Amino acid sequence: MVTGMKAKYSKQHWLHFSENGLCLFETGPGKDALPYLDIKATLSADSPLSAPAAHMRWVRQHAGKRLNILLSNGLYQLLLSDVPDVPEAELRDAIELKAADLINYDLEDALIDVIQLPSDAYRGRMKMAFIVAMMKTPLQQWLVELAQHGIRVDIIDVEMTQLRNLLVFHQTVPETGILQLTANSSRLLLTYQREMVLSRAFDIGLGSLIREQTVQDGELELTLDSAESSDIQLESLALEIRRSFDYYEAQLGLGSLGEVRLLCDARYDYLADELTQRLGVRFSMIRPEDFMTIRLSQMDLDPVNFYGLTGSVYREALS
Secondary structure, three states: OOOOOOOOOOOEEEEEEEOOEEEEEEEEEOOOOOEEEEEEEEEEOOOHHHOHHHHHHHHHHHOOOEEEEEEOHHHOEEEEEEOOOOOHHHHHHHHHHHHHOOOOOOHHHEEEEEEEOOOOHHHHOOOEEEEEEEEHHHHHHHHHHHHHOOOEEEEEEEHHHHHHHHHHHOOOOOEEEEEEEOOOOEEEEEEEOOEEEEEEEEOOOHHHHOOEEEEEEOOEEEEEEOHHHHHHHHHHHHHHHHHHHHHHHHHOOOOOOOEEEEEOOHHHOHHHHHHHHHHOOOEEEOOHHHOOEEEEOOOOOOHHHHHHHHHHHHHHHHO
């Protein structure tokens, strides 16, 4: 936990949107002094953000009268832009005009949020900001539909900032990062003084990094040794991470990374050692179950699949 930070938790209900489903979950304080993440219900659906009416009955069945909305990484754009040199009162309008040049739809049709980088970034030579952008209409339709059924939305957030929350709450050094590995992709997020300064996604996931894979051949299960292929993919991932580290040090001018936390299935913790050896920066596993209780509504659910939601537990403590 960040030194001097006092954790505070209250019960909150969340509706998580992904490209292929919905998840209703709850966060709050547990009886054992640990916070909890409670997966209440999940629903498989194609592009649920575009069809609120089709899924409202399911939401009403499982949700209360107040919700927070969480959007998965595939539902918004993260853009990096310089910050215009204008008075503070005009800054947001000026950044939105910058966003108009970066998105492929009209600014009037966009929802825009801005995350400014710390003043030390880029050696103080220029001000930069992340622009979070998405189409306005689908989310507005959901908000209207929810309101018509007496459900109030308090917060709209994105997965990326929840990953940052997870990292920041448990960081031990100011210059740190987190690498989340999922089945088919990975995301690297780097911070400086608790602020996000770099976020990159890679099309390399655990499916191509693990050394042994079990496949079905008729009625037989065969374990294939894919060490050579996985080593090539791991080297490719390490190269992309090295480029990110170089950018952090040389372009952002923020010094050397002290540590990177690895968020993935604990069965693959050996990847932390391998990345440490390749990159010369300490990688260590971060296991959400060590500092929160994860409750699942169904026995066949895997808590690893909900690691991307765990930072929501700390949103209130870090606000």
